Amino acid sequence: MPSILKRQTLHGGEKGFANEVIDHGSRIFSKDDLATLKACIQCGTCTGSCPSGRRTAWRIRQIFLKTLNGLRDDVLTAEDLWNCTTCYTCQERCPRKVKTTDIVRSLRNLAVREGHMREDHAKVCQLVFNYGHAVPINEDVKATRKRLGLTEIPPTVHQYPEALQEVLKILEATGFRELVERKGRPT
Amino acid sequence: MKNYVYFLGCITPNRYPGIEVATKKSLSGFDINLLDFKGASCCPAPGVFGSFDLWTWLVVAARNIAIAEEMNSDITTTCNGCYATLQEANHLLKHNANLKSQVNELLSKVGKRYQGSLNVKHAIEVMSDDIGLEQIGKKVTRPLKGLKVAVHYGCHFLKPSETRMHGSAERPRVLDDLVKALGAESVEYRDKPMCCGAGGGVRSANLEIALDMTAEKIDNMLDAGADCLMTPCAFCHLQFDRGQVELNEKYGRKYQLPVVFMTQLLGLALGMDARALGLYDNSISSESLLNKVP
Numbered sequence: 001m002p003s004i005l006k007r008q009t010l011h012g013g014e015k016g017f018a019n020e021v022i023d024h025g026s027r028i029f030s031k032d033d034l035a036t037l038k039a040c041i042q043c044g045t046c047t048g049s050c051p052s053g054r055r056t057a058w059r060i061r062q063i064f065l066k067t068l069n070g071l072r073d074d075v076l077t078a079e080d081l082w083n084c085t086t087c088y089t090c091q092e093r094c095p096r097k098v099k100t101t102d103i104v105r106s107l108r109n110l111a112v113r114e115g116h117m118r119e120d121h122a123k124v125c126q127l128v129f130n131y132g133h134a135v136p137i138n139e140d141v142k143a144t145r146k147r148l149g150l151t152e153i154p155p156t157v158h159q160y161p162e163a164l165q166e167v168l169k170i171l172e173a174t175g176f177r178e179l180v181e182r183k184g185r186p187t
Numbered sequence: 188m189k190n191y192v193y194f195l196g197c198i199t200p201n202r203y204p205g206i207e208v209a210t211k212k213s214l215s216g217f218d219i220n221l222l223d224f225k226g227a228s229c230c231p232a233p234g235v236f237g238s239f240d241l242w243t244w245l246v247v248a249a250r251n252i253a254i255a256e257e258m259n260s261d262i263t264t265t266c267n268g269c270y271a272t273l274q275e276a277n278h279l280l281k282h283n284a285n286l287k288s289q290v291n292e293l294l295s296k297v298g299k300r301y302q303g304s305l306n307v308k309h310a311i312e313v314m315s316d317d318i319g320l321e322q323i324g325k326k327v328t329r330p331l332k333g334l335k336v337a338v339h340y341g342c343h344f345l346k347p348s349e350t351r352m353h354g355s356a357e358r359p360r361v362l363d364d365l366v367k368a369l370g371a372e373s374v375e376y377r378d379k380p381m382c383c384g385a386g387g388g389v390r391s392a393n394l395e396i397a398l399d400m401t402a403e404k405i406d407n408m409l410d411a412g413a414d415c416l417m418t419p420c421a422f423c424h425l426q427f428d429r430g431q432v433e434l435n436e437k438y439g440r441k442y443q444l445p446v447v448f449m450t451q452l453l454g455l456a457l458g459m460d461a462r463a464l465g466l467y468d469n470s471i472s473s474e475s476l477l478n479k480v481p
Contacts, residue, residue: 082392
């Protein structure tokens with residue numbers, strides 16, 4: 001006898017979004033690893049292990065459920081998506097070996113492409129565009145370096161302007177500068 | 188004598204040069220020679236730039252590795268974030284020829300080439316594997332007897348354990364063993380493997396959330412009677428040091444737990460001068476810690 005309940009499966013919604021997340025991450029990681037997203041059984045070990053979830057509304061289990069159900073806008077605009085510190089505790093403990101943290105990074109990449117990069121994060125990118133460092137040197141630290149017997153300027157891109165040009169060229173070539181400065185996918 | 192190219196990253200040279208000087212000084216007595224990583228950029232941070240665009244993250248990381256390859260030396264670093272990026276990028280590229288050729292096509296525009304010829308090791312591994320903690324213990328001239336140290340491992344040295352391959356991420360031992368080798372005591376505290384709160388772009392965009400995690404860790408360390416906390420990571424170091432100041436200023440806390448980098452503690456146990464190790468250059472004073480050192 002058929003069940004009186006209308007059957008619903010985790011994948012009953014728009015499947016396209018989950019595949020988009022898997023495909024995007026697969027440019028870097030193995031597709032099999034990203035496809036573990038579909039192995040999620042919603043047990044909640046991830047959320048129960050999450051130090052950020054203890055103090056914020058970030059619920060990684062819920063984000064994965066929404067992703068599997070195709071709630072694309074909901075997921076990509078979620079402010080809480082940016083509360084994950086990428087500590088990997090959930091990924092280590094997942095009984096289904098879902099690559100949770102890699103999937104979160106893939107989701108965030110897509111959010112950024114949709115223009116949802118936080119202002120503060122765009123500022124960090126701007127520091128890299130200007131100096132090649134996300135945390136550049138300042139006058140106080142130059143003095144400390146000198147006192148400690150180190151070169152005032154470290155032997156990084158800070159000391160080699162031609163090396164900085166290489167980095168900037170890469171950031172142009174990958175489309176990253178455009179992604180950040182135009183706030184999303186190049187039109 | 189073993190050579191490493193020392194990947195400084197951003198926070199070690201540009202905020203905590205004491206970590207840089209202490210690492211060079213304390214390891215030099217063990218025949219470890221740290222070479223300049225000339226022209227290196229931001230690693231780039233795994234949870235920050237990896238969250239923005241994984242492809243860009245990988246190519247910039249590969250450029251950094253390519254610089255070390257030209258010098259024919261393995262890489263070491265004193266930041267878990269830098270370690271995570273360079274180790275993971277190296278791992279991904281060594282195991283994926285197609286990805287490697289795509290990356291090299293882009294790197295050729297700046298005259299660089301990633302080969303996959305070297306290994307990336309955290310400074311923890313240099314101490315535990317190349318030198319050996321027993322060997323370190325033998326050279327200790329000022330055992331840090333009676334000092335209670337709360338060890339913080341951070342996340343990205345150990346995890347993902349499948350890629351890092353340093354054993355248990357839930358019950359690691361290596362830094363506790365280092366503390367013991369230096370004559371000090373490693374105190375157990377609640378939620379020891381927990382994150383400092385800074386990673387994944389949380390510090391830059393959601394400071395209060397990052398600080399709330401930092402406060403929980405510090406409280407747990409203080410409850411266990413720690414005299415100081417020891418980090419293996421420049422970014423965690425910054426989060427605990429600057430974080431305590433921020434918690435005191437913004438939320439009226441009264442935290443004063445000294446933050447010491449693992450190679451600074453090593454330097455102290457080897458009899459080196461605290462000032463020369465940069466222990467007076469933290470935001471939180473190291474005075475109470477130094478008063479306890481014999």
